[in-house]
Amino acid sequence: MATANREGLNGIEEGDGVIIVDHGSRRKESNLMLNEFVAMFRERNKYPIVEPAHMERDCSRNKKTVGIRKREVGGRGGREAGIAGAIVSGLLRYGRVGDAIAYFERNPFRSLFSWTAVISGLVQNGLSFKAMKVFLEMVQHGVMPNAVTYTSVIRACGELGDFNLGMCVLGLIVKVGFERNLSVSNSLITFNLRLNDTVSARTIFDRMQSKDVVSWTAILDMYVQMGELAEARRVFDEMPERNEISWSTMISRYSQSGDAEEAVNLFIRMVQQGFKPNKSCFASVVSALASLEASVMGRIVHGHILKIGMERDAFIGSSLVDMYCKCRSIKEGRVVFDSILEKNVVCWNSMVSGYSLNNQHEEAKELFGMIPQKDNISWNSLITGYLEYEKFDEVFEVFDDMLLSGERPSKSTFSSVLCACASLASLQRGKNSHGKAIKLGFHDDIFVDTALLDMYAKSGDVESAKKIFQRMPKRNEISWTAIIQGLAENGFAEEALAVFDEFERTMSIARNELLILAVLFACSHCGLVDKGLHYFNSMEKVYNIQPNDRHYTCVVDMLSRSGRLSEAEKFISDMPCEPEIQAWAALLSGCKTYRNERMAERVAEKISELAEKHPEGYLLLSNVYASAGRWLDVLHMRKQMKEKGLKRSGGCSWIEVRNQPHFFYSQDGSHNEFMEIYGVLELVRSEMLLT
């Protein structure tokens, strides 16, 4: 709560439906499990050290140590236990986890095989915690795990992200001498990567006497995790051996890092070299095609998927639905969606966000209501759809429903909701959301913090924005852009430029277009025209950024504001790209300020030409004529707008009182208490005149 107050938040509202998820009970259970493992180490006699060379025989000898089991199993135990293992693993392969466990628990033939099958099946079905409990039970029954068991167990520890548990298992592995086993080492590499320990991963890899395609593929991921995709590619290119999975990994990594084009290129090369893409690979490449909105190639790949009969698979189906919806073919997406046999939550989410991001909110909401097991992303899909189409009230409505349903918002949820607050410049809602974010433990997240500081800046609370920026332990280029833009927009342009100087001195991250735009904006607003021009001219050389139409508009604005009108006019006519209508508008407003009637006429003419294509031009002109008192021209413009079917969507101010926004349009009388409000205003005005 102290943090909240320091950042300008006046306490958090009670009873707002926030539910804090409790992870305590599982942690307790995990600690109990740790104690059991520690006990295992201490009881040397019960779990004897076995020489690696005798490992195979030890597995079978083990059955002798389990006295009771042996009697139950009887003479044909080995074979029957083998069948039991096969049944269990068969059930697990079809995701029938409950049936498999029930069978396993009822069946007396619990061999090393069936124990291992259950453990690996649980891990593959995302039930790693349960897998660890079964593993513990297995060891307590006196059944000695073998290398295959340990690979699954290590994977489970990695999936749980539990370092201590992993170390205990590693201890057992070393104790029984499996640490040199190829498969075990491979799984240890991934375990370390999951826990962000790239150094240990590398050490294990380097120490391995023999490496296979699995080891190489795992180490490829180490470079991806270190943010060195190019280095990963080098490993991939130089690997002694490649299979479908190595190809698949590289393709998915490109797709996930936003380089969809390279993902597709690699896919084509893979097919050319005679590799058969499998389910995962198709899913990755379709996802890459979705982000490229490449419907032609998308359809071709879809054809191949149909050929091998995988369209009805949940993984491939989800990415196909996404691909069609991103290409605006929602109906085709729906056909694929309906054809998926066993829909998981991802399939539903794909279709919901397909509708949602194509402005079909009713359909999205209806489908959302039908999801059997909603997750975080289901909610977020609905929220981002509303945000994208500026339906802010709905954003808050869904957010409230989400909290009431008990679903924990994620950092994505908060960045969407805060973005809605920022768009409404609603400090009240923003602070409320800030409170919820703190309550749910998101106060040190770079995305949430950036959204918060942007919200405060856009709502005019610069002090709070600055405080958040200063306390952020890590900042990315988006955070820097937000603070610079925020300061400049609120009239602290010099300070914005000082922050940019600090950024230039201390940060080595790449500058992006938006950051430079914010800097130009700041220069424009504190009259530092030459400095602004300097930044603009060095964009390509120093920052390697091609200026876009918004940068050009900013420069026109900068020149016009400072009265360098002829320079501005020349700049606009020399532009290599089509000027935005806002550029002309900026020049026109400069002409007005510096009373250059002749240039104003020329510019106005240009704008009315452009208004054919950009109807908002009429609005601009009508405003300019209105302020010059040229009412005949205003009427003419209004008539044009009416003919073009353009609704008057011009200037409007609003203020929030007790969570209720009150709007004031530039035509008077739109507010229903307008008489009273203007009465009070008149009173205030006369008081001011008296003093």
Add this chain to the structure above:
DNA sequence: ATAGGGTTAG
């Protein structure tokens, strides 16, 4: 029976 790869929101 196993370790490496998969889909959705930002």
